Amino acid sequence: MSQQASMRWIGARVPKLDAPWKASGEVRYLPDFVVGGMLHGKIRRSDRVHARVKSIDTSAAKKVPGVHVVLTAKDVENVAFGHGKDNTPFKGDVVRCIRDELAAVAADTEEAAEEACRLIRVEYEDLPALFDPRAALERGAPVIYPEWPDNKPFTYRYAHGDVKKAAAESAHVVEDEFDLTWVSHCCMGTSAIIAAFDTGGRLTLNSLTQVPFLYRRDMAAIVGMKPEDIRVIQPTIGGAFGSKLDIYPFEPIAVHLARAARRPVRIVFSRQEEFLASPTRQPAIIKLKSGCDARGRFTFRDAYVLLDNGGHTSWGATIPFVMMQTFSSLYRVPHVRFLTDVAYTNNPYSGSFRGYGNLQATFAIEQHVDRLAEKTGLDPLKMRLLNAQEPGEETGQGLKFVSCGLRDCLDSAAKRSRYEEKRAAKKGESGRRVKRGLGMASMLHVGGGAKIYRSDGCGSVLSIDDFGKVTLVTGSTDIGQGSETVLAQIVAEVLGVHLDRVKVVNSDTDVKPWDVGVHASRTSYVAGNSAMMAATQAREKLLKAAAEQHRLPVEELSLADNAVMHTPKSGVAKKLEPIDRLVRSLHFSDRAELLITQAYFEPGSVKQDKEFRGNVSPTYAFGTHVVEVEVELDTGLVKVLGVWAAHDVGKVLNALGIEGQIEGGVVMGLGYALTEQLKIERGKVLNPAFRDYHLLTAPEVPPIDCDYIETEDPTGPFGAKGVGEAPAICVAAAIANAVYDATGVRFTALPLTPERVLDGLIAAGVTKDVGAR
Amino acid sequence: MQPQVEIRFTLNHRVVTAAVPPTMALLELVRDRFQLTGAKLGCGEGECGACALLMDGEPVLGCLTPAVDADGREVLTAEGLCGAKGLSPLQQAFVNEGAVQCGYCTPGMEIAAEAVLLEHPTPTVEEIRRGLEGNLCRCTGYVAIVEAVQAAAGGGR
């Protein structure tokens, strides 16, 4: 597609199409609507982390007025599901973590359902429990699943080159162990579902899933139905960030309750339940060894990653797919080895979360870049520029960088933050009790999906009605990020119609064609390309019809201002015919033709082979962040003074939307770096409340300055690539590098709470301890 | 049995009455009895601001304010900020500046922002940020929200 300067919608600051509805307070989320005859479902969870369930007595619960049904594992066909096929809707014999579902109640009111849950009596016999993945892999450790006597359900091995040899030949080598903890998505809207059967036995799910088609297939298997008998409707969603990429037990439980009660059932998590029983970001222990030659060129990276799988498996166990890309391909590294073990414990389990393992990997790698730079005597910026990827590169892992703006990102972020100048001058700026520092980090992430399933494609059906209204039915899903708006912009641009003439339909599997789901920063790219194909076909149809009717050469026709335009060879463009009239003339004539097109876009990526080689995404996103911090030496408080980001976004499709993605992602990354932690001790969540979880608030957010590097990827819609996940990825690494710059103390664990930082400062002798004199 | 307390108050410019138990939260009253679901139950502990309402021009938490205390007062929800011509200038600024993503925090955020503007018709950035410090947002990073309040103040309300 040619990049015309005259584009009307692409690149514009377009408010989200659903924003007025949301701003009015009128939009209804799942907890806001009621289905006739609906019951309220509540789940009774385990009080133990690892125990045999001796008995569950539901007799008192069943007597609570208003209770319709009480279910346990004994009452349903309890089908195993999930990536490890180790989860079931109810747990019958053994509970393996604190969130485990033992029983569920459907009642007329939430209060009755809660009361009934409280009255369910469970007898347990405690089993030896595991809370540390290291201990889980030791010989003789308690076994969590008999099928996995070594507690190790998954391993990942990747390598290119010869790490051993490279390590021996490196001029500088650094080695550290990094420890990344649990954090929670904290969607403002909690997990929820409404399950309703019609009299014909068809099931309608009002679900918050990010992957409606895979969800329908998986749900069908769990509840014993045919996928085609399940309709998934996706109402407006109160945030997702990856948390709704998998099926979780509450969802089939709602179906079982609805089936048993013969009534629609709604389950809505309380906030406490959301913290306890929704997936987390995957914790990771990363042992990393990195080297470079005397000039600072990277020679090797050797990583061992240990993942705490918790008591069941969700997508958290699969983050090595993404982590290894950053280890192998963020910079040119000739020798890379990456080994991951995934270990069962009795902790809560993790799912997918914006960045999908990349925040963890980047935290380790980008600190090692700074450490090697220091050893080599190079500035961290120069070190990164020296090793940066470039367009045209095919990495050791087989990733192909058709476009790559990493160098521009590094230059832009450094220049705008006055990185070199401030690093040189900073000693003078620091006070006795407050130290300032600057840190930098870069990132690489898939920018157009990741072919981990057989298909990574998206279908579109586009029609133009008799009044010129364009309807795009897309397979893709909007989780609040604004993809609906971007797709409408693409269609409006191609068809030369005003944005208010475009309606996007994206929320019903009975209507929309296949899409693999919202993840891997793929929607703008994959659904965008698909919508563009459908719109381009419609455009061609319109132009061809107009050319025939007006007996004009099609090359002289174009679409703009809701009309067909005619530009004679040596003249100015003038309006030939409004699109709606043209459509009517096709419809109400002997041609009797409706303007409908359809398209399916399958990206040119490949599924990786057994050695994890192959170009898993058709395009990749790059970025660099520089952060400036101030560290209070007496309290350990880290204040962020500014963030200068630069992102290779391919092409800005919606200037307003992309700002929102970058700012939101940066702040999510800041929370990961500084304040957020789901504190889990002996399998129990200690802080299941906002009060003690510590999301950032408006006054703490520093100025965020972002530059968009437009590399115009030739495969992207108008050159765009996905950036939904990118901005969260390298924040924590940049912060850690900045804190080191300020204090000379390196932190290898998150979050950098004042307490952790002060511990580090005292241990390093930067701050004197009280009572130490 | 809890006693039912008769109350009469103005809800979004309309006088209404209700009989409520003393332990009922104002949030449940407006959501369940009056079907005004703009205000959300985000946490139920006063830590997220999704349930914010204006009561006599002051921002309050719907989840921690007893419904009985609405008696004789004027209560406004995000739905009530809308005028006859649709969105209020503040709400329109939220739309224009990209302050709305998933939208779940938006009604509460608008109420907190309205309270800022009632107290400081031309607020500083710091006054806006402090005014919104009781409202959590997970999508936007707050930047666009602060800009929206600035825009609304600049554009006259």
Add this chain to the structure above:
Amino acid sequence: MTTSYLRPTTLDEALAALATTPTARVLAGGTDWMIPARAGAVPDALINIFRVEQLRSIRRTGDALELGACVTVAQLLKSKDVLQAAPVLWKAADRFASPLVRSRATLGGNLCNASPAADLSLALLACDATVTLASKGGRRSLTVEELVLGPRKTALGPGELLVGVRVPIRAGQVSRFEKSGPRPALEISAAAVAFTATVEGGRLTGVRIACGAVAPVPMRAKKAEALVEGRALDPALIEAAVEAAAGEVTPIDDVRATARYRRRLVAAYVRRCLEACTDDRRLHAAAS
């Protein structure tokens, strides 16, 4: 089970109601009460005093600030008198929860809730404030230390209501309020320090160092106070006082912070307060 709900509009009505049902739960803004109430913890009787206008006033007399028990945190923040006469209280109010809570949370509620981390109580302790308790039988005055006996435990007798707070105004007094971050508000203190003193000729007198969230009740670091009382500060004396304060607090480990970190925070904050006394610009405006 609530059997009665009363909403008096005058103090006399409130005290009469309380005399009749001394076990009644007194409700003001409700910000602390609503969470257990919604979870089903309903008292026998409820007396809502939020509408008693007499309890909502802020008055400045010659030598004191008189604050009604139902003065909200938002009211404190809007009061020029509070800002001028009791800046440490104003500062504590500014770091209190969030605007959505400040509009309803009351001074009396914060005192009677008797949380170890109650920021307003801490500031009032540093201000040498006294509280007035009233019952149908009469009135009595207590210091904050006398009122707050333990977590969730006060000296209020049956039928007694906290009706007001008196904050003495001391000419030439300086003060400072320090609370753990990182959030400016919406934070339950891991530790907080409220400090007041008068500086005359380089010497500190009337020093009060109140420490919060480091003991079952807001407490004064009396050893540290004694060390600096009447003396001119120098770095060695400041460090001695810092060590004393850190030594006399009795924090615990909990989900928010370890005892060790709380102690370190007390040290950092006391040091900041004392060092500020050597530099007027770092102190809150002197009361006058």
